[in-house]
Amino acid sequence: MILILSPDTQPDSPEYNQLLGHLAQLPKIKTRIHQEKGAQLTLTEIYLIGDTASLALENMESLPGVERVVRISEEYRILGRHKDDHRPTHFEYNGVRFGQDNLNVFAGLCAVDTPEHVEMMMKALRDHGQVCTRMGAYKPRTSPYAFQGHGKSCLPWVFELAGKYGIKVIAMEVTHESHVDEIREALKQTGSPTGVMLQIGTRNTQNFELLKIVGRQREFPVLLKRGFGITLDESLNAAEYLASEGNRNVVFGLRGMKTNMGDPHRNLVDFAHVPVVRRLTRMPVCVDPSHSVGTRNRAPDGLLEIFHATLQGVIAGANMILVDFHPAPAKALVDGPQALLMEELPLFLECVRNAREAYEKNVRLMGEAKRS
Ligand code: PEP
């Protein structure tokens, strides 16, 4: 059960203390307090954990300071959608909105290589009105002999270039807790010219200790990718780990499932699950067509299969696209064969806009049909 307090309830107010005193007396109930400090308001939610079935909704609603009460099902307590749950389905980070009602494109390099390539990418993004990108500095690789990413040494110049071209959010994978500290330190050192969304990759979806550490910090939002060999429920529970530790600014990423049933694609594209994740949870949903499809094959209609998969995700209501680009794919140190080319960026963005418009039109049509 969640008690949602009236906005701006102060922790030192008599009302609040009275409420906590009352809750402390409830048998077999533990409380967990979550505060969200916005620009104007501080919102407080109190989670009651334990034998809540015996608590009457009306009684809880009449407690001092309580505005609303949501009875939650067992699943995905914090990030899930529950009956009469009007908690938000969006958050804001560094001036960019991430919500189930909008769409952001994160085109960029799979792995940071040279300053020239990073600059070409960021300049192209700026020239096409984009404020987000992907840049891998820490790369989890199948082979221990493969390039592992430049790590912390590239962070200062990547962040400075991002600032130069107005990039507000960089999705960057972390595979160890020290990476979070290195990112924080490099941002501080460069005067925070940009923001970072920490990415947890598919190989770490169930790295619970990493999830707990990343969940304990609330400075950076998190993109959690679905595990490529586990159920959707298991991956959604992994996202809930982040929230249960305090960070609910989580985007859920679909990136395809590992099975040879998806051949000749690198992974079996799972974008039909976009509406499912939106129905079960309040998280914005990301699709990664590059790591799903994994090739630059072109369909007879002229569209690359990566374009097709992207547009399938967008028409299904995706809220974020993570996609590999590279100015010189032959020279890319990771995933060159699936990278889109700089000259394909405007076309890609236009196709995405068209699919998003079609999606929004379909939603409007459905709404009108329901009302009539
Ligand atoms: C990536 O986005 O660079 C990546 C490695 O993705 P995934 O974890 O989905 O394989």
Ligand code: MN
């Ligand atoms: Mn990659």
